[in-house]
Amino acid sequence: MVQTRNSSEGGRSNAEQVTVQSDSIAAKLESMDSMKEDIAALKGDHSKGSFIGGDPRGWILKAEKYFRYYQIPDEEKVEIASMHLEGYALDLYSWLSDDHPLTFWKELVQAFNKNFGPADFQNPDEHLCNIKQTGLVYECRQELAKRSSRVSNWPKHCLLGVFLNGFKEEQKDYVRIHKP
Structure with missing residues (x-):
């Protein structure tokens, strides 16, 4: 005997079949959202955590918290931080690195504070x-x-x-x- 759409599959009612299908669709959509986030991370979505220029204090504070949390060795801090630079900050880093490679985090912090922070004479x-x-x-x-x-x-x-x-x-x- 040939089954038609109206006949139930394996003893399931139409309502049960719809529920199973909708659950399956929801699971696939969740999976797709997760994949989109992973792809954005792999592409290097720099919208979060990047320093472009302006007041560097917040970015430096976050970077130092990151370094402490992940126990980043001092010799790797500048290299990691440089991957999160854009705009004027990246230009400054590039210019300073051409002249004399920055190897210490303290040097990079001083350079950003000098170039982007408040004026020294400001009380x-x-x-x-x-x-x-x-x-x-x-x-x-x-x-x-x-x-x-x-x-x-x-x-x-x-x-x-x-x-x-x-x-x-x-x-x-x-x-x-x-x-x-």
């Missing part, structure tokens, strides 16, 4: 006290976090005073109500 305490609101409250909070990371031993009540002082007069009461 971090003065820079912190100079915060002025130009946009949203959130942006002012971000600027405080950025600038306060460069100073040390500031009591929290002083940081709060600097934070509140930087707001436009019409915003200060609104911010105080929320007890920052």
Whole structure:
């Protein structure tokens, strides 16, 4: 006897067959998503973890955490870090390496801080006290976090005073109500 679509396969109902097929499709889609992530990693998707230029402190902090976690030997740090450079940072590294190969992580950090960090003459305490609101409250909070990371031993009540002082007069009461 010839089976038709309407007859059940192996004693399964149509609903069971649909469930099995949909589970199979879902598993294949999951597998495809996983493969896409693996391919992106193999292609060297540099959108995460790359340093292009600008303030290097965050990137250096992440790199040092990576080095500690994976126990990277000192002689390999520059080589690994250089694979995560793009734009101006890659140009600077290339230019410095042509002249004199960078072999120590400390040298690379100094070069990035010198070329991308704040000016040497800029006093971090003065820079912190100079915060002025130009946009949203959130942006002012971000600027405080950025600038306060460069100073040390500031009591929290002083940081709060600097934070509140930087707001436009019409915003200060609104911010105080929320007890920052």
